Amino acid sequence: MTTDQIIQDITSKDISRIRTGACEIISFSQDKTKVLPLKVYRQLIIDKTNGLDMGGAFAPNKRFVDYALEIIDFHASDKGCPCSLYSDYKYECNNPNRERDKSNISISNVIRIENKWIDYYICKCLKCEQKFQAFEREGHYMWWEWKKV
Ligand SMILES: [Zn+2]
CATH class of the missing domain: 3.10.450 (Nuclear Transport Factor 2; Chain: A,)
Structure with missing residues (x-):
């Protein structure tokens, strides 16, 4: 998926596409060169997903977007080795x-x-x-x- 495709999905207000976009970001959480181009879309993602009921049977789907945003923040603010993303986040x-x-x-x-x-x-x-x-x-x-x- 390209950055454009990810952004189109995650801002689509369609729960299944939002999840696809967020999980794509999560899949390359350790790859700074892939995460950094998403930095400029951070606020857009927050605005477009704000207040949406994303559902989730046993665990809220919103956590995918929350974690994707945390991954973007992590790389944008240079917090050290991204392996901390495995252990230090919910x-x-x-x-x-x-x-x-x-x-x-x-x-x-x-x-x-x-x-x-x-x-x-x-x-x-x-x-x-x-x-x-x-x-x-x-x-x-x-x-x-x-x-x-
Ligand atoms: Zn590490």
Whole structure:
């Protein structure tokens, strides 16, 4: 998706398209060169999504837009390594396997419960070497809680 497509989606006032646009931004949260062109649209995104009822059965869809805006703010204000976005914000869908596939982190171990279910992943940021435990949780959907180690 181009920046234009993302902005068209996220400002469309159509819940499904807003979510698509926001999740696209989230997918490249670690890539400053892709996030920075969105900086000039920050206020537009806020204005166009303000007060919309975005619904969400088990967790509010609004969190996708909120997190996308936090990602833009993070890069715009140069707050250090973006891997802090995994652990320091209220967003729970950063999948360690996908982050590894994008070469953002490495996974050195997977700790299991009773040799079956995944308890947590031991991960390391490939940019700054910060280590994390990413706990895998499952309720109505699967999510991850990242903690800096
Ligand atoms: Zn890092």
